[in-house]
Amino acid sequence: MPVRRMDNVLIVVDDLEAVKAFFLELGLVLEGETTVGGPEVGALIGLEDVRSTIAMLRTPDGQGIELDKFHTPDPFRLGPVDAPVNAMGYRRVMFDVDGIDELVARMRTRGAEIIGEMTYGESYRLAYIRGPEGIIVGLAERLG
Incomplete structure (x- = not known):
């Protein structure tokens, strides 16, 4: 490969x-x-x-x-800063984390917008957050 x-x-x-x-x-x-x-x-x-x-x-x-x-040369933006997750192109990067609740709370105090949170079965806790310039980051914490 x-x-x-x-x-x-x-x-x-x-x-x-x-x-x-x-x-x-x-x-x-x-x-x-x-x-x-x-x-x-x-x-x-x-x-x-x-x-x-x-x-x-x-x-x-x-x-x-x-x-x-x-x-x-001058950069340019292709779409709105707050484009939704289903906008075409690269939309997010995801990180495997420990202590998702504490991390989300800390990022929220730093101005991050919480898009959504969920538990995926018994496997993961997930959160999507939006940071500066509309950058979307996924956070995943393994359960169990």
Whole structure:
């Protein structure tokens, strides 16, 4: 099989500091942050005159979320910030967590909107939350 593992998911953001703080509060760790640009970067991603700041965050098991704040060219939004979960495209990332009730309560005090919560049979407690810039995160805690 040619694919060995998933390395990271890219999320393009406007307010890098707010989104970074959101993921750090969830328990991810900042691996690094840098500004990139130039013709090599532009050729790789298919844009000209690229300059962006990237923050790489990792879960304890090594999975990554890459946050990218474009300075040039100007970024643009395809839809509303509060698009529902059934909007086309990437809609959420889900994390396996411990202590979902405490985590949801803590995220709520940090401004996260709770979309919904449920218990899935006897297997999982689930919660969907919306953070800065409309980013949807799923939280799943194994039961038993």
